[in-house]
Amino acid sequence: MPARTPNLLxxxxxxxxxxxxTEYSDWVLNDLTGPGATRRYLVRMxxxxxxxxxxxxxxxxxxxxGASMMALLLLPLIYFTVALTYVFRRNRLVGHGLDPALADADVRRRxxxxRAAYEKRHGRA
Incomplete structure (x- = not known):
């Protein structure tokens, strides 16, 4: 059965x-940790x-x-938005009843x- 997607509202x-x-848990998980999750987060913010x-x-x-006034607000906003991406993802996962460790599953997999490639190169495998 395919994952349900939420309606517009x-x-x-x-x-x-x-x-x-909870029936949208798979969709939320893909939205927060799937391909393009960081891009979607930045666009939404x-x-x-x-x-x-x-x-x-x-x-x-x-x-x-006017442009410099925009930049004075926009540059720190971009910096903190990027810096807090991981915290935001973990918070949203917890709020939806999902494991917050899933926020960095891709990083741990890579x-x-x-590590396996390193150990193979240096004869430890």
Whole structure:
């Protein structure tokens, strides 16, 4: 049976931080840890803020002034959004009743492959 996907209203609620019912656990797991999860997270966090920050371009004066005011807010926002990706994923997994260790399962899998290759290269396998 394929994983159920939430409808439009449920997705909007999910993006805004609501918890989905347990029948969507597979979809949530794929959304938070599957391919493209980091890209989806960054788009969901940054696009709405950038749309609001574009209002700075309406400030009277030279264009560079509005753009620099945007940059003063946007650059730290991007930095902290990227830095807190892992924390956000773990929090969302816990909120949906899933194991928070799944947030870095891909990293651990790649580390195990790299470790096995290292041991094979150096005659420890």
């Amino acid at each position: 449920q997705r909007i609620g999910y993006i805004c931080g609501r918890t989905l019912p 940054l696009v709405p803020i950038v749309l609001v920050l574009l209002l700075f371009l309406l400030v009277p004066g030279p264009l560079w002034m 580390a195990a492959i790299e």
